[in-house]
Structure formats: structure tokens, C-alpha cells
Amino acid sequence: MRLFMALVPPPELHERLSTLADAAHARCGGRRMPDESLHLTLAFLGEVGDDLAGELAEEVCSLAVPAGRWTLDAWGHFRRPGIVWVGGSRPDAALQRLHERLWARLEGRGIPGRPSRFIPHVTLLRRAERLEADDLPDVDLEWTYNQVTLIHSINDGQDVRYAPLARSQAA
């Protein structure tokens, strides 16, 4: 099964991300991420067997994630897949540490795929027709978090939906 680890936004932030996704979609076209799929990916694991997935779920349940606060104040894009995102204008040391900590555990289990660079972002659009964010609303959000979620990405042939498999302990 296809898995990733992510931060899931709290409800009030969720609403604000959804509003930004609407604005971006109106301006840039493409495919708007469904509200229930908005997240920050910390580690993309790819395909994992059922047994290992069960072990990872147990491990995530026993993780204690230090509370943090991420400032989102910028629009960004990844040109090739036409991704339009919101994120931080500066690197975030706490998120970087969390990303490294998760990947150290994943690599300890023999899971490959650690990226050479981690750019924290929340994807709002895929396959956008325009990538420039000149006249999009300012981004001014704070994301308070203390929990990591292990998520199963389910592709039923038409749509992709995300099903939470395990959550870390709330710190």
C-alpha cells in the first residue's frame, strides 16, 4: 500500500487553506486538492507491504512529537507537475528536525526514498495552467501541531483518497 507521513491541519487552519485553494484555483486553474486531502507531507514512503505497514502504524502510535508552530507566509510552485502550494518563506528548523527524525527511523527499517531536500509545503493545486502568484491573496497563517499521521493513499482508478492509518500521541 502507498503510504506517507503528514501533518493534518486543525479545523480553523483547514478552512483558511481551503479559501486559499479556491483563490488559487480561480486564478491558476488545474485540479484543486479536495479539502479533506489538504496536508503537509513529512515523508513519502511509496509502496509498503502490509506487514511493514502494520509495524509502522504501531511505531507512529508510540511516537511523541514535540509541539511546534509553522509560519506559512508564501506562495510557491513546482513547475513540472504544475503544483501550486503555500508554505514558509524561510526554512523551518523544527520541521526539518521532525523530517530528519522520521527518515532516520524509516531508513532504520530499510525504507528508501529520503529526498535530498525537504521543502515543507501544502499542495493546493495540481496541473495548474498558470504558476505565478502575483495577484493571489497574501498568506498569513500559523500552523500549531503536535501530531504526525500515517496515511494510506488509495487510488481507486479514478480518484485518490487519503485514509489515516495511525496517529502519534498528542504531546
Ligand code: 2AM
Ligand atoms: P505533494 O504534496 O507535493 O504532491 C501523497 O501522495 C503525498 O506524498 C503528496 O502530498 C505528495 O506531495 C507526496 N508524494 C507523492 N508522490 C511522491 C513522490 N514520488 N516523491 C515524493 N513525494 C511524493
